[in-house]
Amino acid sequence: MKIWIDVLGCPKNEADSESLEAILVNKGHEIVKDLEDADVAVINTCAFVSDAKKESVDEILDLVNYKNQKDIKVVVHGCLTQRYFKEIRKEIGEIDAILGVVPPLRIAQAIEDLEDFNGPPQPVYEFLGRIIGEKPYAYVKIGDGCDRKCAFCAIPSIKGPLKNRGYDDILEEINFLVRNGKKEIILVSQDSTSYAYKGKNFIDLLKAIDDIEGDFWIRLLYLYPDGVNEDLVMTVANSKKILHYFDIPLQHASAKILKLMRRNPDIESVKRKISFIRSKMPDAIFRTAFIVGFPQEEEADFEELLQFIDEMKFDRVGAFVYSDEEGTESYTLNPKVKKSVARLRFNRLLERQQEISLERNRKLVGMNFKTLVEGFENGMYFGRTYMDAPEIDGLVYISSSKPVKIGSFVNVKVKSFEFYDLEGDLQ
Numbered sequence: 313m314k315i316w317i318d319v320l321g322c323p324k325n326e327a328d329s330e331s332l333e334a335i336l337v338n339k340g341h342e343i344v345k346d347l348e349d350a351d352v353a354v355i356n357t358c359a360f361v362s363d364a365k366k367e368s369v370d371e372i373l374d375l376v377n378y379k380n381q382k383d384i385k386v387v388v389h390g391c392l393t394q395r396y397f398k399e400i401r402k403e404i405g406e407i408d409a410i411l412g413v414v415p416p417l418r419i420a421q422a423i424e425d426l427e428d429f430n431g432p433p434q435p436v437y438e439f440l441g442r443i444i445g446e447k448p449y450a451y452v453k454i455g456d457g458c459d460r461k462c463a464f465c466a467i468p469s470i471k472g473p474l475k476n477r478g479y480d481d482i483l484e485e486i487n488f489l490v491r492n493g494k495k496e497i498i499l500v501s502q503d504s505t506s507y508a509y510k511g512k513n514f515i516d517l518l519k520a521i522d523d524i525e526g527d528f529w530i531r532l533l534y535l536y537p538d539g540v541n542e543d544l545v546m547t548v549a550n551s552k553k554i555l556h557y558f559d560i561p562l563q564h565a566s567a568k569i570l571k572l573m574r575r576n577p578d579i580e581s582v583k584r585k586i587s588f589i590r591s592k593m594p595d596a597i598f599r600t601a602f603i604v605g606f607p608q609e610e611e612a613d614f615e616e617l618l619q620f621i622d623e624m625k626f627d628r629v630g631a632f633v634y635s636d637e638e639g640t641e642s643y644t645l646n647p648k649v650k651k652s653v654a655r656l657r658f659n660r661l662l663e664r665q666q667e668i669s670l671e672r673n674r675k676l677v678g679m680n681f682k683t684l685v686e687g688f689e690n691g692m693y694f695g696r697t698y699m700d701a702p703e704i705d706g707l708v709y710i711s712s713s714k715p716v717k718i719g720s721f722v723n724v725k726v727k728s729f730e731f732y733d734l735e736g737d738l739q
């Protein structure tokens with residue numbers, strides 16, 4: 313069969329779908345880039361917040377409409393269908409197979425027999441191959457699901473409790489990816505620091521990955537603040553390959569709101585951790601994410617958040633307007649913040665962060681950075697330094713009079729900057 317695959321949502325879905333592609337190819341099927349060439353269309357959906365749900369539903373409806381013009385089968389899986397299996401089966405009868413959160417091998421089977429599967433979530437997979445593709449980086453899922461109880465979050469109810477992948481299985485997958493030319497391995501999970509498998513913990517895993525031979529970067533995403541301890545910081549500081557990039561979603565800075573969110577309200581301990589990291593790695597980059605407009609957030613709470621951002625000077629900040637998700641604890645929490653007020657706070661936060669980002673980028677002019685070249689467009693190469701994760705952070709545009717190999721590391725001297733992107737000369 314000729315199969316077209318669309319991936320919505322987070323990097324964990326990307327890892328699942330690349331694994332699915334390899335399984336399908338091994339079974340003798342062909343992956344096609346163009347929907348027009350496909351016999352089967354597969355969508356990996358997302359249901360984290362309302363915008364993501366809407367995007368997934370729209371994509372399903374587009375495909376179902378397309379079915380009216382062309383004889384094509386449609387298979388839908390992932391978080392949206394795990395969360396709303398019955399509703400989707402009832403409302404969109406044209407879908408040929410619906411599955412929730414299941415391993416790629418199970419999806420491959422459903423593509424062949426076109427049967428639904430409505431059972432408990434099975435969020436992790438065993439390594440059975442990965443499609444290599446053109447990107448020089450790969451997400452590697454070390455676990456999925458979550459044991460925490462953040463009041464706003466639907467993930468635990470969709471994906472179930474945290475399930476970690478086998479230690480050797482992860483190492484086998486990374487060895488495979490590195491042998492096949494990947495230059496950046498990005499570890500993802502809902503809660504990376506909680507990794508534990510048969511006596512091995514996150515630190516053991518990091519050290520073992522660090523020892524894999526090859527010239528490649530290791531990037532860590534989704535570090536839960538409480539899990540960032542001295543041991544982890546020193547492992548990163550002493551490592552050969554782990555980037556000095558800390559992605560620590562903090563969600564808020566007001567103790568009142570953090571408490572309502574069912575997260576650790578001790579924001580002073582976060583400040584101490586960040587200073588400790590900066591004392592050990594002055595070049596450390598910090599990415600975080602905040603939710604604005606959480607129920608009961610008052611102007612004073614939001615001001616506290618802005619002050620915190622001013623004080624901490626994060627390099628990258630993601631902001632989200634609170635999404636009221638049924639089944640979560642905060643769904644019943646009142647009063648809600650008006651959408652217009654939340655949107656205004658969102659804009660104010662981003663504006664403040666843009667000033668900080670500009671200031672931080674200004675200091676980079678004249679400095680040299682190892683850069684992973686990712687592509688070429690409009691007469692220029694582009695890539696990323698250790699400071700930027702794919703898809704969520706900025707890029708470095710590279711002026712070069714000679715050809716550069718996509719997927720290689722080069723040295724770039726920064727000459728100018730914008731809010732997010734840099735421009736520099738090949739050295």
Ligand code: SF4
Pocket residue numbers: 458459460461462465466467468502503536
């Ligand atoms: S740690 Fe992350 S995935 Fe887990 S409940 Fe909190 S926000 Fe959701």
